[in-house]
Amino acid sequence: MNRKIILVQRPQGLPKDEDFKLIEEPLNTALEIGEVLVKVEWISIDPAQRVWIGAGRSYITPVSVGSVVKGMGAGIVVFSKSPAFKRGSFVTGFLHWQEYAKVKASDIIRLPSYVNPQLHLGVLGMTGLTAYVAVNEIAKPRKKETMVVSTAAGAVGSIACQLGKIRGCRVIGISGSDAKNRWLTEIGVDGVINYKTVPNLTQALKSLCPEGIDIYIDLVGGDILDAVLLNIKKYARIVMCGAISSYNLKRAPPIRYYPLIISQSASVEGFIVWEHRNKFDIAVKNLSKWIKENKIKHKEHIVDGIENAPRALRMVMTGENFGKMVVRVEHQSPKI
Amino acid sequence: MNRKIILVQRPQGLPKDEDFKLIEEPLNTALEIGEVLVKVEWISIDPAQRVWIGAGRSYITPVSVGSVVKGMGAGIVVFSKSPAFKRGSFVTGFLHWQEYAKVKASDIIRLPSYVNPQLHLGVLGMTGLTAYVAVNEIAKPRKKETMVVSTAAGAVGSIACQLGKIRGCRVIGISGSDAKNRWLTEIGVDGVINYKTVPNLTQALKSLCPEGIDIYIDLVGGDILDAVLLNIKKYARIVMCGAISSYNLKRAPPIRYYPLIISQSASVEGFIVWEHRNKFDIAVKNLSKWIKENKIKHKEHIVDGIENAPRALRMVMTGENFGKMVVRVEHQSPKI
Numbered sequence: 001m002n003r004k005i006i007l008v009q010r011p012q013g014l015p016k017d018e019d020f021k022l023i024e025e026p027l028n029t030a031l032e033i034g035e036v037l038v039k040v041e042w043i044s045i046d047p048a049q050r051v052w053i054g055a056g057r058s059y060i061t062p063v064s065v066g067s068v069v070k071g072m073g074a075g076i077v078v079f080s081k082s083p084a085f086k087r088g089s090f091v092t093g094f095l096h097w098q099e100y101a102k103v104k105a106s107d108i109i110r111l112p113s114y115v116n117p118q119l120h121l122g123v124l125g126m127t128g129l130t131a132y133v134a135v136n137e138i139a140k141p142r143k144k145e146t147m148v149v150s151t152a153a154g155a156v157g158s159i160a161c162q163l164g165k166i167r168g169c170r171v172i173g174i175s176g177s178d179a180k181n182r183w184l185t186e187i188g189v190d191g192v193i194n195y196k197t198v199p200n201l202t203q204a205l206k207s208l209c210p211e212g213i214d215i216y217i218d219l220v221g222g223d224i225l226d227a228v229l230l231n232i233k234k235y236a237r238i239v240m241c242g243a244i245s246s247y248n249l250k251r252a253p254p255i256r257y258y259p260l261i262i263s264q265s266a267s268v269e270g271f272i273v274w275e276h277r278n279k280f281d282i283a284v285k286n287l288s289k290w291i292k293e294n295k296i297k298h299k300e301h302i303v304d305g306i307e308n309a310p311r312a313l314r315m316v317m318t319g320e321n322f323g324k325m326v327v328r329v330e331h332q333s334p335k336i
Numbered sequence: 337m338n339r340k341i342i343l344v345q346r347p348q349g350l351p352k353d354e355d356f357k358l359i360e361e362p363l364n365t366a367l368e369i370g371e372v373l374v375k376v377e378w379i380s381i382d383p384a385q386r387v388w389i390g391a392g393r394s395y396i397t398p399v400s401v402g403s404v405v406k407g408m409g410a411g412i413v414v415f416s417k418s419p420a421f422k423r424g425s426f427v428t429g430f431l432h433w434q435e436y437a438k439v440k441a442s443d444i445i446r447l448p449s450y451v452n453p454q455l456h457l458g459v460l461g462m463t464g465l466t467a468y469v470a471v472n473e474i475a476k477p478r479k480k481e482t483m484v485v486s487t488a489a490g491a492v493g494s495i496a497c498q499l500g501k502i503r504g505c506r507v508i509g510i511s512g513s514d515a516k517n518r519w520l521t522e523i524g525v526d527g528v529i530n531y532k533t534v535p536n537l538t539q540a541l542k543s544l545c546p547e548g549i550d551i552y553i554d555l556v557g558g559d560i561l562d563a564v565l566l567n568i569k570k571y572a573r574i575v576m577c578g579a580i581s582s583y584n585l586k587r588a589p590p591i592r593y594y595p596l597i598i599s600q601s602a603s604v605e606g607f608i609v610w611e612h613r614n615k616f617d618i619a620v621k622n623l624s625k626w627i628k629e630n631k632i633k634h635k636e637h638i639v640d641g642i643e644n645a646p647r648a649l650r651m652v653m654t655g656e657n658f659g660k661m662v663v664r665v666e667h668q669s670p671k672i
Contacts, residue, residue: 051599266606271598
C-alpha cells in the first residue's frame with residue numbers, strides 16, 4: 001500500500017486539515033523503462049507549497065484538486081528500470097507527499113551520501129540554493145554593505161544572513177520571535193528586529209541602518225517591504241525570493257513606497273530557484289565547505305509522520321517552525 | 337527688475353495658485369568670477385517638479401518655502417564672467433521659474449543652436465533623455481518584444497513609444513484621452529488604451545498583449561502598474577521613470593501584484609536621468625538623427641507668460657497638456 005496526502009479543496013486563507021486527506025492506495029510497482037520507485041523518507045515543507053496548492057497565477061500549474069500534494073523529498077530507490085539509479089541509491093527530487101514515489105529517472109538527482117539526507121532538502125537543497133542565488137548571484141554584496149533579511153531565522157533567511165556575513169556585510173535580521181533573534185545573534189547576525197513586538201518597524205530599521213539599506217533579501221512583501229523601502233539607500237538592490245505575507249490571501253497586502261525605487265535608483269529582482277540550475281553544483285560545493293568551516297549553521301525542524309504534513313505546512317505559514325521544516329515519513333506499509 | 341515665482345507653501349494635493357507667488361525683485365547684475373547671467377526664454381514644466389516642491393523623501397533637497405521654484409529652462413547669456421560662455425550664447429540648465437538666472441557656468445550647457453530652443457527642454461532635453469535611458473539603456477528591448485508605455489502621449493512616454501518601435505517592438509500606449517490615442521496611432525503605436533474609459537484595464541492589456549508584456553515603461557505607478565503586473569511575461573523588465581499617480585498624494589496609491597515579480601522572474605529598475613550623463617551626448621546625437629529621419633515625432637504644448645507656470649504645472653499633473661509642456665517667458669522688465 002502507498003499512503004499519500006491529496007488536496008481535497010483549495011485552501012481559503014491558512015490551510016486547514018480539511019483541505020487535505022490521507023488516503024491509502026495499492027502500490028503499483030510496475031515500472032516503465034526509465035522509471036524508478038523511491039521510498040520517500042523525508043518530505044520538505046516550504047511556504048511556496050501554499051502557492052502550489054492555490055489557484056493564483058504562478059510559475060507552475062497548480063496542484064489539481066484530488067492529486068497528491070506537490071513537494072520535494074529525499075528517499076531510497078527500491079526498484080529501478082533506469083541505468084542511472086540502482087536499488088539502494090539515495091535520491092532527491094519532487095517526490096510529493098506520499099510514502100512511495102514512482103518517478104522518471106531524469107526528474108531526480110542522486111544524493112552524495114545519506115548522512116543527514118534532510119540537509120539536501122534544506123541548506124543543501126531548495127532553500128539553501130534559494131539563499132545562495134539571491135545573495136551570491138543576484139544581490140552580489142560588497143564588503144561593508146548593509147543587508148536586511150526578512151524571515152531571517154527561516155530556512156532561506158538564515159542561510160542568506162550568513163552568506164551576507166561571509167561577503168563582509170553588516171546583516172540585520174527580521175523575525176517574529178525573540179528566541180529566533182537570539183539564535184540569529186549567536187550565528188553572527190549584527191542586528192535583529194522582532195517585527196511582532198517592535199513599535200515602529202520603519203524607525204527600528206532607521207536606527208539599525210542609519211546610512212540606509214543596500215540590500216534587502218525579501219521573503220515577505222507587504223508592510224515589511226514598505227518599511228524597508230522607506231530606508232533604502234541609493235542603488236539599493238531588493239531581491240524578491242518570496243512573499244509569504246500574501247500566500248494565504250487572494251491578493252498580496254499592498255505596498256505604497258515603491259516610488260522610492262525611482263528616487264533611490266534602486267532595483268527589484270524576482271527569481272525562481274530552478275531557473276538557476278547551472279549554479280547548483282558550485283553552490284552546493286561552496287555551501288558544504290562553509291558548513292564544514294562552521295561559517296554556516298543550520299537548523300532543522302522535524303515533524304514525524306506523513307499525516308502531520310498539513311500541520312507542518314500551517315506552521316511554516318505562521319512562523320511556528322524554528323528551522324527548515326521537514327517531515328520524517330514513518331512507513332506503515334509492509335516492506336517491499 | 338527680475339520677475340520670479342516663489343513657493344509660498346507646500347501644496348496639499350494638486351498645486352493651487354495660492355501655493356505660489358509672482359514677485360518682482362531688483363535684478364542684481366553683479367557677477368562673481370565663473371558666473372553668467374541668463375535671460376530665461378523658455379521654462380520646462382515637468383511632473384517631477386511636483387516632487388521637488390513637495391516634502392517627501394526624494395533624490396533632491398526639496399525647494400524651500402520662499403525660494404524660486406526649481407526648473408529647467410533655456411535662454412541667452414546676457415552677461416558673462418566665465419570664459420566658457422560669451423554674451424549671446426544659447427544655454428540650458430536649471431534656470432528656475434524666473435526671467436533672469438544668475439548661474440555658475442559649470443551648471444549650464446551650451447545649446448548647439450537656437451532654432452526651437454524648447455526642443456532642448458523636451459525631446460532633446462530631460463524628457464527625451466529620460467525616455468532614451470529608460471528604453472535604450474535599461475530595458476534594452478529586443479525585436480518583437482511587447483512594450484507597454486503609460487502616459488504614452490506625454491513628453492517621456494511618446495518618445496519611449498517611438499524608441500520601442502525603432503527597436504522593433506510591438507508598442508502599446510496607455511493615455512487618458514482618445515485624441516492623444518489617435519495621435520499615438522498616427523505616430524506608429526500598435527495598440528492604444530484610454531485608461532479613463534476602458535472598463536477593465538487588466539483585460540484590455542490581456543487582449544492587446546495575449547502573450548504577455550515584456551517591457552513596461554512606467555511613469556504612473558498605482559492601478560496601472562498593478563494591471564501591467566497581472567500581465568507580465570516571464571523575465572519582464574519594468575523601468576520606473578516616474579509615479580505621477582503618487583505626486584499629489586502623501587503616499588502613493590498601493591500596488592498589490594508585486595509577488596508576480598517573483599513567479600515571472602521579472603525585474604523593476606528605477607533611475608534618475610542625471611545619473612546617466614555619460615550617455616547624454618550619444619542620446620542627443622541619436623535622437624536628433626531619428627527626428628531628422630522622421631522616426632521620432634514630438635509635440636510641444638506652449639503656455640505663454642511666466643505667471644502661468646503654476647497653471648501649466650497643474651495641467652501636466654492632470655493630463656490636460658498634449659505634448660511637452662513649456663512656458664514661454666514674456667520679458668516685461670527693461671532690456672539690459
